[in-house]
Structures are given as structure tokens and as C-alpha cells.
Amino acid sequence: MLQTAVFGASGYAGGEVVKIIDGHPEMSVGFLGAHSRAGVSLGSVQPHLGGGDRVLADNDPAQLPDDVEVAFLALPHGKSTETALSLRDRGIKVVDLGSDFRLDSNDRYLRGYGSDHPHPEQLADWAYGLPELFEVADEDQVAAPGCYPTAVLLAIAPLAAAGLVDQTSIVADCLSGVSGAGRSARDDLTFGAIAEGVRGYGLTNHRHRPEIEMGLELAGVPEPRVVFTPHLVPMLRGELATVTVPTDTDVETARSVLKEAYDASPFVSVIDTPPQTRWVVGSNQAMVAVWVDEWTGRLISQCGIDNLVKGAAGQAVQCANLMFGLPESTGLSTAGWMP
Template sequence: MTLQVSVLGASGYAGGELIRLVDDHPEMEIAYLGAHSRAGSRLGDVHPHLGGGARRLEPIRSDLPARIDVAFLALPHGSSWEPGHLLAEAGVAVFDLGSDFRMDTPERYEAAYGSPHPLPAQLPAWLYGLPELFGHTLPGVRRVAVPGCYPTSALLGLAPLLSAGLISGPIVVDSMSGVTGAGRGVRADLHYGAVDESVRAYGITTHRHRPEIEMGLEAVVSGPVPVQFTPHLVPMQRGILSTCSATLTRAGTVDTALREAYDGAAFVDVIDAPPQTRWVVGSNRALIHAAEDGPTGRAIITVAIDNLGKGAAGQAIQCANIALGLPEAAGLTTVGWLP
């Protein structure tokens, strides 16, 4: 039986990518498109690349469970905890692309977001869904917090090495993202004239993805892992390139270790040259390159993903496939767009 799917937050970039992927999924079909903004609009008017037809965005309501099996939430921070909780309690499998359920403790959530979680007792019920690291815990799970885009890139590059004891601190992550990572809202600092021909760092020492990266790394070593994280906005539409460095504990090992860690992985490839974002745009792939700098004794790991693919919608579909007992790559066979 084809799974009936709802996308909440269907007017945004990640929501549009979810619709594109679900439309190509052999075991899923869209039953409901919900949005706070653009409710009542035809889908083709909001996302022209998804075609015309009669589909419309509807106001987000609470009477969805009877109609759907799976809900993907692509809502802004602070907007998904209520519908996510209600849908999950009604038996719907919920995959939240937002940040409301990512942190594993109320204390960590409050430290990252500056306010108490509205449902602190529910945080342990949500699984942090990075399939390559925690996929063995996904089958049968009904509440999944999809990782953030920057943490996905950093954790894929660093976690296997840290877990194997091949690197240690200080750990530094410098990431560059296209402007779609900031969402579809109108902001003066994201206008064409503000981003074209310019690169800027932002959120230095304060970005909310830093504690998420630290949480993910701590999960594989069972101890604190401080991370220096600096994100940058670059003048491109989509894609993330993260350069991660850490102290080597054993030289000549990181490339082999990463290749062994991702041997057979459906969407991660360790390659011989530093990756480019355009090699992964439009796909759920992650490309990783490993190097060792002898003079400094540092490992340098470069990771490229599509922030809307492996960093959001693609990863959500991947999590859903595993959780629901479907082939992991179902609906995700599209390769990157080039040129």
C-alpha cells in the first residue's frame, strides 16, 4: 500500500525539495501540503519547477492523522514541536527537519537556543537521524529529528575518525553554505545585492549548530568534544563545503579509516580529490576527502553535501525509508546536476 504523506512547511525551500522527492518515490504519495505562508496558493505558483495541476497548499490543521501515514515537517525553529508531538501521539511517523527535537536533553536545548524547551519530557523520545552513524537504531522508529545541514557535513567527516581514536582536539570546522540554507524568508542581508560577489562569516562562536556538532561527536566517544565552528555565507544557491581539522593521533590512517567506515554506504563516497559542491547539488550524496598535514600533525577532512539534499529533505527521506522498512535508496537515486 502506498504511504500517504504530508509535508508541513511546503512553501519553503526544504518543503519544495521534499515534494520533489516524494513525487518520485515509488512507495509514497502526497496527501496533504500544509503551510503557514502561501496557504491557499496553487503548488505551481509557489514552486513553479514542480509543475501545475490542482494541488494547493492548505493551512496547517490538527485533523491530519486519519489521512496520512507519514509527516515531514519543514517548519522554522519553534514551529514544529506542537504539530510534531500531536502527530506522533496520533500514530503518524514524523520526521522533523527543524531543530525543535534535535537536542538530547532540555539543558543542551536551552543552552543552544536560549529558552526552555516547551516539551522537555519528550526530547528522549526523538531519535537523532543521521543514518550513516545511527542508522542501526532507526528501524521501527516513529519520531525522528533530522540533523542540521552543517552538523551532517561535520559529523560525517569527523565521527568515524574520533570513534576510532585516530584524531583528537582541538577540532575546527569551517563551513561554507549557499543562501538557501537561510530559508526563503525576505531579509535585507540575503538580497542579491548583499550576497553577490561577497563571502562573509557569521555566527562566530554562537551558531546554534555548534552544540549540535558537539552532541553528535560526544555520542560516539561518550565524553565532551569541544568544537570551534565558523560558518560562512557564499554567493551560490545551494551546497555546503565543510573543512574539518583535528590533531592526528596516528599518521597515515585517516583516508583508509574513512573508506572502511563508509564501505557499502548508499550515499557517502570517500574520493581522491577535494570535493566540489556542484558535484552533489540535487542529490543525497556526501563526498569526503581526507588529507594529513605533516608539519602540523593535523588531519584535514573536506566534505561536500547539498544543504537541501543530504542536509535536509534527502536525509529525511533516507531516514523514513529505513524507519519504515523500505529500501534505503528508494526515491533518492537522482545524481547531482552538472553543469
């Protein structure tokens, strides 16, 4: 049994990692870290994970049992860096669900986060963990993509890499449930602020735009330019990306390219109807569909995911499976919670 550690187990993404590993036939949780809730029981913080005597510890790598082989970091931005470096020095493999190591250069990091990376020399040592597009099997340090980049890249990367679209004019409009903002209390995330309304945010400077453009470049797309508009919608979880881009291709060709790209993937389904978030919530599945609007000469590609599973915890476990030579679908569901 592969022993794991989960840092940030009191949050939404960290709790989802624990939930998945609890049902994983080849993994077991050997350490639970949660800085602000250290010393309390997991059940008191994450009651849906059951009671028992599991107690949260501080997010301190020095407290890890000697048999831990892989650590999942579900920490706020800026909190993973030193923890990850300490774990690496102990020979422990790391999957970071946070944003500290997703970008491949300090220039991109500066554009996305407005400051220099504290250890820019380390960025090149991390693999970008979107297994449908990039290899992670031989890696020791994997940065799981953000939820928005996951959905956008799955929707458009194979099409752009095949030269079917104008990669300099990609428009990505995305809708996400509020759990994507994390569990910390904020005035703008209260029920009164969220219910009965939809709002856009980060319209010209969201940190995920440099990540999306980087992912496209890693997929072989030269000099991509993306207009990225995220929206917060009044639902708990689920995410839908709608990507539009000029094209000269036809829908049959576009659909064929997507089906070939994801033919071997257990988690990406290319469908003929607009995906709905309710079909994928609770699962590691992504549903992708594509159309060509002949009137405007634009391709429309949509991808629906659960932002906490395929957009976070499930994808992290998928990466860990591959890092340890397990079938990538081990312990992960392709069935949503419908209805």
C-alpha cells in the same frame, strides 16, 4: 503506496521534500501544508513542481486525511513542537527537518537557542536522523540533523570515534549557499547583500555547535570541543565543511577508517581529491576526503553535500525509507547536476 504529509511545503526544504516524494515509487503526497500560503495552489508557490490542482492547506494536523502514515515537518524553529506532538497522538510517524527536537537535553537546547525547550521531557523520545552513523529503522520520531552538522559529522565522527584525533581541538570551517537560510525575505539575504562577497556569522554562538558536539558524543567520542565557523557564500545551494584537528595518525589509516565506516552506505563516497559542491548538488550524496598535514601534525577532512538534499529533504526521506522498512536509497539520487 505510503501516504505522506508535508508541512511547510512553500519553503525551500519543504518544496524539496515534495519534489523527491513526487518521484518516489513507494510514497505519495497526501497533504500539503503552508500556513502563510494556505488556500493557494502549490504551482503558484513552487512553479518548478508543476501545475495541477494541488492546493496548500494550513499547517493543521487536524486536516490530515486518515490514511497519512508519515509527516515531514519543514517548519521554522519553534513551530514543529506542538504539531509533532499532535501527530504522535494520532499514531503518525514524524520526520522533523527543523531544529525543535535535534538536541537531546534541555541544557544543550538552552545553550544552542537561548531559551528552555517547551517540552524538554519529549527530547529523549526523538532519534537523531543521520543514518550513516545512527540507527533509525525502528523509530517513530526522527529529528533530521542540520545541514552543517551533517557535513561536519560525516567528515570527522568516524575518525574521532576511532581515537585518531584530538577530539578537544576540532576546528570546523564551513561554507554554505544562501538557500540554507530559508526562503523568508530578509535584508541581509538580498542579491545586493550576498553577491560578490563571503561572510562568516555566529562565530562563537551558532546553534549548530551544540548539535555537532552532541552528534560526536552519540558516535562515542568523549567530551568533544568544536570551534565552528560557518560562512555564507554567493551561491544558491551546496555546502562544504573543512575540519582540521591535531593527529598522530597517517593518511592511509585515516582513509581506511572512513572507507570502512561508509562501506555499506549508498550515499557517502570517500574520494582522493577535494570534493566540490557542484559534484553533489541535486543529489543525496556526500563526498568525503581526508589528508594529514605532516608539517603541522593536523588531519584535514572535507565533506561536500547539497544543503537542501543530504542536508535536509533527502536525508529526511532516507530516514523515512528506513522507518518503513524500504531500502534507504529508494527515490533518492546519487547523481548531481554537474555541470
